[in-house]
Amino acid sequence: MKSTFTPALSRRGFLAGSAAAGAAFSLQPAWADTQRVFTLRAAPGRARLVPEPWGESDVWCYGGTVPGPEIRVRQGDRLRIAVENALEEDTTVHWHGLRVSNAMDGVPHLTQAPIAPGETFTYEFDAVDAGTFWYHPHQRSFEQVGRGLYGPLIIEEANPPRVDRELVWVLDDWRLTQEAEIDDSFGGFHDMSHGGRLGNTVTINGRVPGAEPVRAGERVRLRLINAANARIFALDFGELAPQVIALDGQPVTPHAPQDARGWVVIGPAMRVDLMLDMTGAPGETVTVIDRFFSDRNYELVDLTYSETPLRDAPPNWEMALAPNPLPEPDIGQARRHEVIFTGGMMGGMVERQMGLSGRGGMMGGGMMNRMHDGGIWFVNGVAAEGHILDPMLVLARDASHVIAMTNATAFHHPIHLHGHSFRVINRNGVPTAHHEWQDTVLMAPRERVEIAFVADNPGDWMFHCHILEHQAGGMMGVIRVA
Numbered sequence: 001m002k003s004t005f006t007p008a009l010s011r012r013g014f015l016a017g018s019a020a021a022g023a024a025f026s027l028q029p030a031w032a033d034t035q036r037v038f039t040l041r042a043a044p045g046r047a048r049l050v051p052e053p054w055g056e057s058d059v060w061c062y063g064g065t066v067p068g069p070e071i072r073v074r075q076g077d078r079l080r081i082a083v084e085n086a087l088e089e090d091t092t093v094h095w096h097g098l099r100v101s102n103a104m105d106g107v108p109h110l111t112q113a114p115i116a117p118g119e120t121f122t123y124e125f126d127a128v129d130a131g132t133f134w135y136h137p138h139q140r141s142f143e144q145v146g147r148g149l150y151g152p153l154i155i156e157e158a159n160p161p162r163v164d165r166e167l168v169w170v171l172d173d174w175r176l177t178q179e180a181e182i183d184d185s186f187g188g189f190h191d192m193s194h195g196g197r198l199g200n201t202v203t204i205n206g207r208v209p210g211a212e213p214v215r216a217g218e219r220v221r222l223r224l225i226n227a228a229n230a231r232i233f234a235l236d237f238g239e240l241a242p243q244v245i246a247l248d249g250q251p252v253t254p255h256a257p258q259d260a261r262g263w264v265v266i267g268p269a270m271r272v273d274l275m276l277d278m279t280g281a282p283g284e285t286v287t288v289i290d291r292f293f294s295d296r297n298y299e300l301v302d303l304t305y306s307e308t309p310l311r312d313a314p315p316n317w318e319m320a321l322a323p324n325p326l327p328e329p330d331i332g333q334a335r336r337h338e339v340i341f342t343g344g345m346m347g348g349m350v351e352r353q354m355g356l357s358g359r360g361g362m363m364g365g366g367m368m369n370r371m372h373d374g375g376i377w378f379v380n381g382v383a384a385e386g387h388i389l390d391p392m393l394v395l396a397r398d399a400s401h402v403i404a405m406t407n408a409t410a411f412h413h414p415i416h417l418h419g420h421s422f423r424v425i426n427r428n429g430v431p432t433a434h435h436e437w438q439d440t441v442l443m444a445p446r447e448r449v450e451i452a453f454v455a456d457n458p459g460d461w462m463f464h465c466h467i468l469e470h471q472a473g474g475m476m477g478v479i480r481v482a
Helices: 011-015 018-025 189-193 347-353 367-372 468-472
Strands: 037-047 057-062 071-074 078-085 094-096 120-126 131-136 151-156 165-174 201-204 211-214 219-226 233-236 243-247 250-255 264-266 271-277 285-290 298-305 335-343 377-379 393-395 400-407 413-417 422-427 440-443 448-454 459-465 476-481
Touching: 071 078, 131 219, 131 271, 151 165, 151 219, 189 468, 201 298, 219 264, 264 271, 335 347, 335 393, 413 448, 440 448, 459 468
Parallel strands: 037 078, 071 151, 165 219, 211 298, 335 400, 393 476
Antiparallel strands: 037 057, 078 120, 094 131, 131 151, 165 201, 219 271, 233 264, 233 285, 243 250, 243 271, 285 298, 335 377, 400 448, 413 440, 413 459, 422 448, 459 476
């Protein structure tokens, strides 16, 4: 078994059941891809997150499984997805990373009325971009996602690159009790004011992973989706040399991970597509290790080589993906906007160090005073409450825009913009190597990041931290495109 720091469920206790858990790696679509009309039913259920001797856990899920059914279609298809709410509370579904019309974006009270218990809402949109995406609620998401409501959405390219096989890994972590039940401590002040709700048990595709069989000489396309509330992963593939071919569903020039140590860093809500050439020898094992928390490294999964190689050496096939139809921003003519993220524990100290005193957020109050006023995290000095918000920015439609974002806090924040993808053009004033397209950008403490895009999708769009406890604590706003 692979688990995280001093878990309630020990590593040793899982070893006996890890072989059975390995069967969870293959996500099968719930329908043939010739169909275009789908149904997702959100309901309480039971799932085996961890192997025996522990029992199943109470979860909330789509279609009775965690993750929910894989939706897999082709670029250009039109989807109609009926979402049935069998929960005892309102819900919605947001199609994370997809450029859909505003009415289909799934944000309660902003783009639609919540789906009440017993009701059904049908979403309809085109699969404009090929890539790796996912779906999840945007209603009380810190709990609904944390209890298991999410699933992968894969839009296939017309001419995908040649590989021997493809894997989809939906990563998540769970805060489990000794009885393997989900801890009910959602929305606690400590989680909201610090790094978010970190769990003690990590799963791939809803199960504690055992071993993934591979063959020497094999090329695998690995689609990674981080569905965790707050956990950031930094995956070390050991002797393998993964090549990044897409970020947040959008193609990028194939390259080694940009982390200086060669780790694949993926924040909450982000996706990374990798090409993995299996260069080991028959019978060997490569252990994938999560190293983001330096004092809490843990083994995620073993890649175990078959005794029979597929071929003598990996193939020399083209890796690059065709670009999606995104409008290119004109940086020279772009209109500029400033956004500052403040708040959280130690936020006042960071603001003082960065010379931001008096510019909103923690200054002039203190954490506990701010908490009593209803906010923990702030965007341009405002802590959001609910989804009914005045726009923080109004962007001219079809114009190019640059948003310069400053993280004046002591914590990482994966910042997500709905309805658009953007180019990440520089970090701390240094141009990025690939000007990669993303919809969620991970910002380190005290970091300044500039993004650029054409605001071509009209409507009111959420803009928020995807550490879901930070979002609930105020770190979100609305950007209007008009």
